[in-house]
Amino acid sequence: MSLRDVVTPETPDGEGGPASAADLRMAEILRRDTQTVRARDELQQEASEEADDLLGRLNALEFIDDVLGEECQLPSRIGEFEIQGVLGRGGMGTVYRAYQKTLDREVALKVLAPRFSSDVTMRKRFRKEAKASAAMHHQHIVPIYDYGEAGGNVFFAMERVHGVSLDKYISAARRNGGGALDPRDAARRFAGVADALAFAHKRQILHRDVKPGNVLVHPDGTLALADFGLSKFLDDEPSAHLTSVGGFLGTLHYAPPEQARGEKLGPASDLYSLGVTMFETLVGNLPIRGDTTEAMLHALLHEEPQRLRQALPKAPRDLDVVIEKLLQKDPRHRYQDGEALALDLLRVAEDEPVRIRRQSALGRLYRRAKRNPVVTASLGTLLVLLLVVALWVKSLSDNKALKGRESLSNASVVLAREQGRVLGPHSILNALLGMPLQETAPDSQFLHELDQAERRLADRSDELEKYRASYRGDVLTGPDAVATALLAGQGRKVVDVATARIDAMFDAGDTHGLAARIDLYNLYLARAMAYLSASVADPEAADRDLYLASFMRGRAFLPRLLRALLQGAKSNPNQLLQTLQKLAEDALQRRVAGQLLLAFAGLCPPADCHLMHFSLEYSVRRQLTQRALEWLGNDAVRGEPDAPVGLERRLANLAATVLDDSGNAPVVAASFAAAREVLAKWVLPGSPLRGWAFAFHLLGDEAMSLDGVDDEARVYGAAGLVRVVQLRMGIDRGETYLRGMHDKLGAVARASKSVAAVALQASLQAWVGSFADAEPAVRAWLRVEPANPHASACMFCCLVRHGVRSESDLFQLATHAQEAQRNAVDPNAIARLMLQRLDTRQRIVGQKAPESPLLQRMRRLLEGSGG
Amino acid sequence: MxxxxxxxxxxxxxxxxxxxxxxxxxxxxxxxxxxxxxxxxxxxxxxxxxxxxxxxxxxxxxxxxxxxxxxxxxxxxxxxxxxxxxxxNAIQTDLPVADRRSGPVTVADRKDRLVLLEDALQKLKPEHRDVILMARIEKMSAKDIGAEMNRSENAVHLLLGRALKSLAQHLKF
Incomplete structure (x- = not known):
């Protein structure tokens, strides 16, 4: 008898006792692995502890599957290229192995990630760069064959190098504890790369991202440089990659100091990166290291790199000198062109002396004096004196300039470390969220370093003033102040203004340097927030701009926070909350995170909040709202639960005016005209707010255009109008009016499949339909959103209309009232709504009969709970 | 293809x-x-x-x-x-997953989710952890798992169900 025979199915592991009903049921679900979705649907309709238990288990199952990642389906073709495999993935996109049938050749097809290729301006710039790069033909440059766009993807086809990139060689060698190449061999091979750089530099093309990952090794050992010039259009500057999440140091390792300082790059910058690449190839480690991004940046700007012969004592002395020259902090002290470098590298390979070993002027003078002691003695003395004086004067000025540059470097470090003034353009955030935010004080150290730099570098005062202006966020102020536009809900205008300014900067070539980077950061961030405003409602475009803003200032808090929220719209709320808690490091950041979360959840945002509506499930919204209120405590700036906010509040007020003053034709006409103007000028077609056009059309505005108002938008607009009417249920006009629109709105609701449509249908039926129609509609809503207090309140209203005839009816009524209050963010408000329903009913029937004792008991229950 | x-x-x-x-x-x-x-x-x-x-x-x-x-x-x-x-038995560390193919926030999300799952798995009883790893991560069939753990297929499904309950509690679902 085996253990299996002894252990019965009911006691799988001998522990925990016999299997419960839930255990058996779960086992059956697992046995039918593909039926979990249906099982979930069934369980959600049950109201039992067992169902809750099983749903928890299914959530755990789903979480595991989600964490493990999904299958990734490769495209079969892009343009004329047939995809046959993946060669690699990088920050910019994926490189596929592909076949070009028309030319019968295998290529490496690099497809840019959607976040780079979805922007029209980016695509234009990419084409320009790809065209220039494609014109270069050099044996040490991986040629670009073609470039283009297909199916929304931007791609370029390169020669398929049947080898691997140098970083793989370095990794393998590092595991074996050494360098990847013999020094003289390396010198010979890298001479070709240096020559390739010289070739490109003569054509005014910089690489800007020389690193082992971009150096391909042919099967015969020849090195070839890939991805030429393509990082330029991304403004891919290493310090912009600084993140506080694990500190992604990759690109910073190979970047020259001037790039980290945000200064303009030149050929010497590429040669610096080549020097780092050579060092790492020979030694297996980098010449400059840091455990954190900040340490790395500091080392890059202020510490001397390790000498080659310190790590490899037997390396040729001349190679040590060459690399030392390449790694000079000041680009003026490096090789100025690749050709000279290539020649010196070939001399190293041939064991000949390199040319950069020159004797000093004093050395030459000494030798001459030795040859002619009498004739040159006095002249020599004078020359020495003059030389000493000249050197002393030069050292004074060099010292001042050096200190000035140091101050500038320090300012860059401060800015890189500081998280984008915490909030970036806080006036924009104020406007988006509708709440006052304390202005963050400028970093005094940054300003101090700038002042120091200005005193020492008088010829750069214009540049320094640009830094200050950028730091202040001047790019966002002026006559077209974007914050003012957003305060009025004019997200569209902000998008246009920001786009125009970004384009102007790129067209003028004014995208280099620290000041430009800060300006771009502010503009991308402002535009992202405008995309997230209700009048635009384009979260994908916002995510793209937030990514670009992160590029500009890697440690900036606000882009990361906003992106976390956008990701959170699709994933687990628990996960979102944990992420937000980790991101917010101090009290101010926690306040911003809390207030953003409150707005994002959308249950009770401030009245002037312009953030778009995210279609989250009600229970998720409530969970997020409750957590936000816990974080914020008394500091929470909140509005009335479920009241319209921002631009929608304006539209709702105009609708209310039409309802309230329906007999006053000029007032009604003016309200219609104002609504038309708001919708035409400020609300983009993709925004749900467009649905209010349908609402005003229903109110009688025949001039209101319904172009671009699809079914979903109509449902949204209709639901908004119903809310306006419901708030006015104390006025007879309200119910009568709603009854009149009942059929039209019901048709709209039935046409859509969304939760909002179910809710609208249920609301209408509960207020004005018969019980026979209302009850199933409201139950349908409760099935979809069991935790929505309005669904419970709706059932309450439905039952009240039906009439309370027995204790059993009262019990049902009380249950729904309690559910509504328990699930509501503001229980008092929902209680008042239900009391209002009782009042309305009493007003309608009161003349015929007093309120029944049972309803009086219900009223006392609600009033007692604070309604 | x-x-x-x-x-x-x-x-x-x-x-x-x-x-x-x-x-x-x-x-x-x-x-x-x-x-x-x-x-x-x-x-x-x-x-x-x-x-x-x-x-x-x-x-x-x-x-x-x-x-x-x-x-x-x-x-x-x-x-x-x-x-x-x-x-x-894993020891807790804060080392990030070196996924250089993702952007900053994606790395954080991915690492966070994996760490969360790993932490929760470590709190499970060994047989619960094993059955989850085999069934959901290595995608072994119930029959193969049963052979490994010397149980019937039905017992494997039951064990997995209980393991998921325990995991759900640790993940606070």
């Missing part, structure tokens, strides 16, 4: 990497990059592709390759006899 080892590998890449990451545990991840392990699995997949008899079994086959590779690495790197890597 017929199934090639490259395509099969890329299709299941995310899953394999997550499995490797979890199986390695924090101790081993200090010594080796999970991406390096993944690349070695890729090389083996290419080299031994001819032994795969049915394309529909590609995922299971890749998972088996990855498990064997991990067992060898444990033997070589940790210097112990080839124990079952599932029995390794």
């Amino acid at each position: 017929s199934l090639t080892p490259e395509i099969a590998f890329e299709t299941h890449r995310e899953h394999l990497l997550s499995m490797i990451w979890l199986r390695m545990g924090p101790d081993l991840r200090k010594r080796m990059d999970p991406e390096d392990v993944l690349q070695e699995v890729a090389i083996e997949a290419i080299n031994y592709w001819h032994t795969l008899d049915d394309d529909t079994n590609a995922r299971a086959w890749l998972v088996t390759l990855a498990k064997r590779k991990l067992a060898r690495i444990l033997r070589d790197q940790v210097g112990v006899a080839a124990r079952d890597p599932r029995r390794e």
Whole structure:
């Protein structure tokens, strides 16, 4: 008898006792692995502890599957290229192995990630760069064959190098504890790369991202440089990659100091990166290291790199000198062109002396004096004196300039470390969220370093003033102040203004340097927030701009926070909350995170909040709202639960005016005209707010255009109008009016499949339909959103209309009232709504009969709970 | 497009990497990059592709390759006899997953989710952890799991159900 025979199915592991009903049921679900979705649907309709238990288990199952990642389906073709495999993935996109049938050749097809290729301006710039790069033909440059766009993807086809990139060689060698190449061999091979750089530099093309990952090794050992010039259009500057999440140091390792300082790059910058690449190839480690991004940046700007012969004592002395020259902090002290470098590298390979070993002027003078002691003695003395004086004067000025540059470097470090003034353009955030935010004080150290730099570098005062202006966020102020536009809900205008300014900067070539980077950061961030405003409602475009803003200032808090929220719209709320808690490091950041979360959840945002509506499930919204209120405590700036906010509040007020003053034709006409103007000028077609056009059309505005108002938008607009009417249920006009629109709105609701449509249908039926129609509609809503207090309140209203005839009816009524209050963010408000329903009913029937004792008991229950 | 080892590998890449990451545990991840392990699995997949008899079994086959590779690495790197890597008790660290293919926030999300799952799995009873790893991460059939754990298929389903309940409690679902 085996253990299996002894252990019965009911006691799988001998522990925990016999299997419960839930255990058996779960086992059956697992046995039918593909039926979990249906099982979930069934369980959600049950109201039992067992169902809750099983749903928890299914959530755990789903979480595991989600964490493990999904299958990734490769495209079969892009343009004329047939995809046959993946060669690699990088920050910019994926490189596929592909076949070009028309030319019968295998290529490496690099497809840019959607976040780079979805922007029209980016695509234009990419084409320009790809065209220039494609014109270069050099044996040490991986040629670009073609470039283009297909199916929304931007791609370029390169020669398929049947080898691997140098970083793989370095990794393998590092595991074996050494360098990847013999020094003289390396010198010979890298001479070709240096020559390739010289070739490109003569054509005014910089690489800007020389690193082992971009150096391909042919099967015969020849090195070839890939991805030429393509990082330029991304403004891919290493310090912009600084993140506080694990500190992604990759690109910073190979970047020259001037790039980290945000200064303009030149050929010497590429040669610096080549020097780092050579060092790492020979030694297996980098010449400059840091455990954190900040340490790395500091080392890059202020510490001397390790000498080659310190790590490899037997390396040729001349190679040590060459690399030392390449790694000079000041680009003026490096090789100025690749050709000279290539020649010196070939001399190293041939064991000949390199040319950069020159004797000093004093050395030459000494030798001459030795040859002619009498004739040159006095002249020599004078020359020495003059030389000493000249050197002393030069050292004074060099010292001042050096200190000035140091101050500038320090300012860059401060800015890189500081998280984008915490909030970036806080006036924009104020406007988006509708709440006052304390202005963050400028970093005094940054300003101090700038002042120091200005005193020492008088010829750069214009540049320094640009830094200050950028730091202040001047790019966002002026006559077209974007914050003012957003305060009025004019997200569209902000998008246009920001786009125009970004384009102007790129067209003028004014995208280099620290000041430009800060300006771009502010503009991308402002535009992202405008995309997230209700009048635009384009979260994908916002995510793209937030990514670009992160590029500009890697440690900036606000882009990361906003992106976390956008990701959170699709994933687990628990996960979102944990992420937000980790991101917010101090009290101010926690306040911003809390207030953003409150707005994002959308249950009770401030009245002037312009953030778009995210279609989250009600229970998720409530969970997020409750957590936000816990974080914020008394500091929470909140509005009335479920009241319209921002631009929608304006539209709702105009609708209310039409309802309230329906007999006053000029007032009604003016309200219609104002609504038309708001919708035409400020609300983009993709925004749900467009649905209010349908609402005003229903109110009688025949001039209101319904172009671009699809079914979903109509449902949204209709639901908004119903809310306006419901708030006015104390006025007879309200119910009568709603009854009149009942059929039209019901048709709209039935046409859509969304939760909002179910809710609208249920609301209408509960207020004005018969019980026979209302009850199933409201139950349908409760099935979809069991935790929505309005669904419970709706059932309450439905039952009240039906009439309370027995204790059993009262019990049902009380249950729904309690559910509504328990699930509501503001229980008092929902209680008042239900009391209002009782009042309305009493007003309608009161003349015929007093309120029944049972309803009086219900009223006392609600009033007692604070309604 | 017929199934090639490259395509099969890329299709299941995310899953394999997550499995490797979890199986390695924090101790081993200090010594080796999970991406390096993944690349070695890729090389083996290419080299031994001819032994795969049915394309529909590609995922299971890749998972088996990855498990064997991990067992060898444990033997070589940790210097112990080839124990079952599932029995390794992980020590908590804050090392990030070195996924250089993602942007900043994606790395944070991915790492956070994996760490969350790993933490919760570590709190489970060994048999609960094992059945989850085998069933949901290595995608073994109930029959194969039963053979490993000396249980019937029904008992495996029951055990998995209880394990998920326990996991849900730790994940606070």
